[in-house]
Amino acid sequence: MKNSLSPQTRATIINFDPLQPHALSVTEFCRSIKISRSVFYKIRNRAVHESTAALHPRSRAPRTPARKYGPPVVNELVKIRKQLKADGWDYGPRSIYYEASQQEKFPGGKVPSVATIARLLSSVGHVDAEFVKVNEASGS
Incomplete structure (x- = not known):
């Protein structure tokens, strides 16, 4: 419409x-x-x-664009993920979010949401192949 x-x-x-x-x-x-x-x-x-x-109609784009996360944030998330994996803990986005929120100084000042963490890790290739196959098979 x-x-x-x-x-x-x-x-x-x-x-x-x-x-x-x-x-x-x-x-x-x-x-x-x-x-x-x-x-x-x-x-x-x-x-x-x-x-x-x-x-002409005014732009419908948001006045303040969605938050962008740079390399320092992504690097910190990858670092936390690797540490959790090395320690034998669950290293999914929720666990990473919890660990990141426990830090006093997180790069950028604000910890991304769980969904954003998953998206950022996926964008840099830090997703387990098994997890991807399970989600593709279930239709998610």
Whole structure:
């Protein structure tokens, strides 16, 4: 489903003058192009403040992008994983998360979530082949 209006429809809204003789009312105009009055006024207001930028929808991307984890974080997670494995403990993402959260100073200041730890370890090839085969067989 398309949520944004075309530039042509936006131009029609911007150029509509309800004060012209025999013009439709704002409500009738909105009904004719199948938009709400609030959308009409939002686009008109944006045209006043931003000129031609109102012809295109605003970006729907987040203003603050998702957190990025650099090499120091990934290296620390790999180090914790290797230590857990060497000590004979479970070395999955949950165990790594627990160990990382026990550290006073983790690189980057914040320990990634369990799912992010799994994704980061997978991206650098630290996933057991047995685990991958089991999950592929189960359809996960």
